[in-house]
Amino acid sequence: MTKLFFKKIPVGIALLMLLGVVGCDDDIKDLSNEIQADSIELKTVNAETKAVIDQLLIDAPDAIIAHRGTTFWAPEETEAAFRWARNMGADYLEIDIQKTSDGILLALHDNNLRRTSNVESIYPGRADYDLSKFTLKELRALDAGTWFNEDVPDNARLEFVDQKISTLKDVLLIAEGMKVKRDENRNPYYKKEDGTETLNLEESTGEFVFVEDEVDNGNRPGIYIETKEPWRFSGMEKALAEVLKSNGWLATDNPKNIPTTPGKVGVANTKSRIILQTFSWQSVLLLEEFLPNIPKCMLLWKGGYDNLVDDDADMIADVLNFSVDNNVHIIGPSIAGAPNGYDDLSAPWMNEMYHRSGFVIHAYSFDTDDQLKKYNGDYYYTGLESRFDNPNRTLQGEWSGKIGRENFIDGGFTNLTDLSLEYQGRATPGVTAQTVLEDLGYGTYIGRN
Known part of the structure; x- marks a missing residue:
């Protein structure tokens, strides 16, 4: 429906005119607000x-x-x-x-991990916990990609399986042109406390190792x-x-x-x-x-x-x-x-x-x-x-x-x-x-x- 504009007509007359041509409460409200908006004094940024x-x-x-x-x-x-x-x-x-x-x-x-991870199978009994109750290392153990393949099957990709939070x-780092370092099976490398790398999440800090993204x-x-x-x-x-x-x-x-x-x-x-x-x-x-x-x-x-x-x-x-x-x-x-x-x-x-x-x-x-x-x-x-x-x-x-x-x-x-x-x-x-x-x-x- 085409909106009507009566910016130079008094509010009361404008609303009466609108009632005569439009039988829609939303349109009346919108026009009333628009007329009112014109007259409202607003602060402006410094x-x-x-x-x-x-x-x-x-x-x-x-x-x-x-x-x-x-x-x-x-x-x-x-x-x-x-x-x-x-x-x-x-x-x-x-x-x-x-x-x-x-x-x-x-x-x-x-706030909850149910929708976008396999938290229920990895941490039984904690599926409804707020994510703030988990450590980074605990969260890295979750598969944050398979749910997408199930919810959006038209765009499902094998490589989305076990994407991480x-x-x-x-x-x-990704914005700077980097990516997570992975092995031939797409497993991510993690940092250890001493700065070395590991594929074992349990012996790591939970932080990824990043490398330049060749693509x-x-x-x-x-x-x-x-x-x-x-x-x-x-x-x-x-x-x-x-x-x-x-x-x-x-x-x-x-x-x-x-x-x-x-x-x-x-x-x-x-x-x-x-x-x-x-x-x-x-x-x-x-x-x-x-x-x-x-x-x-x-x-x-x-x-x-x-x-x-x-x-x-x-x-x-x-x-x-x-x-x-x-x-x-x-x-x-x-x-x-x-x-x-x-x-x-x-x-x-x-x-x-x-x-x-x-x-x-x-x-x-x-x-x-x-x-x-x-x-x-x-x-x-x-x-x-x-x-x-x-x-x-x-x-x-x-x-x-x-x-x-x-x-x-x-x-x-x-x-x-x-x-x-x-x-x-x-x-x-x-x-x-x-x-x-x-x-x-x-x-x-x-x-x-």
Whole structure:
């Protein structure tokens, strides 16, 4: 249904007109919020925050953010998923961080290990334990790949069997062009306390041995890190700052040079190499305390955590004003549509509010061409042209002067980096998701025909 715009008509008259032509409560609510949004005064980011935002738009414009590496082509947040996203050409590898009982930061989404591992068979009686009750070595014993072959049989590969849970440090190394050292049977090498190598997990520290990836193609993505609610992991933000600094990835504190190749993704060697994200207002405060002036994204979820958000202009204004006060740089709203069916927190009037405060918009998650077109504004322009194909396209007559670039996103999370690359015109001819998997050594297809 086409939206109606009455920006210069008094609210009461506009609503009466709408009632006469639209019999849909959602449309009435949306129009009411849009009219209200125009009149809401918003705080705007300060000069220091704007400088970080401006740099981000230089370092990673139209960012393609590989959600958990991928959830579609490989087991999420494993080496296979992150190597695929890196070689595919994502600007960022997105991860969720959690902490083991021995203090190691992990890349893992769920609090529980049931969905993405064989924890029930390896640790009977502990299958419902929070992952924070396990040591790194215990977690490395789990098979974090076979479940994917069962859940996504169309994309099943033999080499996904016994993929391992990743640590934050692992992901940093993969982004630098490394891979886990393995024997001829794909068994990983681990580090021992004395620095030597072993294939025996039990006599190791649980940390992998890494080597240069011989099929690395030169892309150097940044890392987009999500923190959970602070009550789950006390001290997480401080520990995160320490890991990033000790590995040379903290852009504000003696960052290491990560060599990049012209024509390839080079975000890892920019000031925007790390982006921090959270749904938690409390975590925003802690991230700003321990990681000031690192790009931060306030994620929005309808009714989630401690930052209750609805498709309501006043509630959105509260979130934006908090974000301005606490040095946030990016707003991360959900988008509507299959396959996820999230609530739409990226409607044009909402995006206008986010941009009016000065924020960049990184929305989630783009898994269809239809979503990419809708939230990048293609449906509002003549011929449905992508702005990536024709940046000089003209607005359709009915939208002229009412919809502009400020109503649409600046980047997006995706499980299908290949699809976003194609949409943006950045895909390499002849290179597909499948060919990248094969080049990386995940070539034994065992999915259903």
